[in-house]
Amino acid sequence: MRLFPPGEVVDDVVSVNGVGDTFLRVLIAGLVKGLPLEKPLIDIAQRAAAMTLRSKEAVAPEVKNLARELKKMESRAISNAMLSTL
Numbered sequence: 001m002r003l004f005p006p007g008e009v010v011d012d013v014v015s016v017n018g019v020g021d022t023f024l025r026v027l028i029a030g031l032v033k034g035l036p037l038e039k040p041l042i043d044i045a046q047r048a049a050a051m052t053l054r055s056k057e058a059v060a061p062e063v064k065n066l067a068r069e070l071k072k073m074e075s076r077a078i079s080n081a082m083l084s085t086l
Contacts, residue, residue: 004039007046010053018058023049025059026066033074044069 026045027037035041044066051060 004042004046007043008050010050013053014056016053019049019052022052022059022063026063026070029067030070030073033070033077035070035073035077040073044073 023045026048027041030041030044031037048060048063048066051062052058054060055062
C-alpha cells in the first residue's frame with residue numbers, strides 16, 4: 001500500500017456526488033493508456049475529483065480538459081519506452 005498526499009484542500013464543496021467515480025474514471029483512463037500508477041497520474045485524478053467537488057454536476061464538465069494532460073503523459077511514456085529499448 002502506498003500513501004499519496006492530497007492534491008489540494010477543497011473548502012468550497014458544492015456536492016460530493018460522483019467524486020469517487022470521477023477519480024476512478026480518470027485513474028482507469030490513465031492505466032488503460034499504459035501510464036504507471038504513480039504520483040503524476042494520481043495528481044490528475046485528484047484534480048478531477050476536486051473539480052467535481054466544486055460542481056453541481058455528478059462529473060464536472062471541466063474534467064474533459066484533463067484528457068490533454070493524460071495524452072501528454074502517454075506520449076512521454078511511449079517516448080521513454082522507446083528510448084529504453086535502444
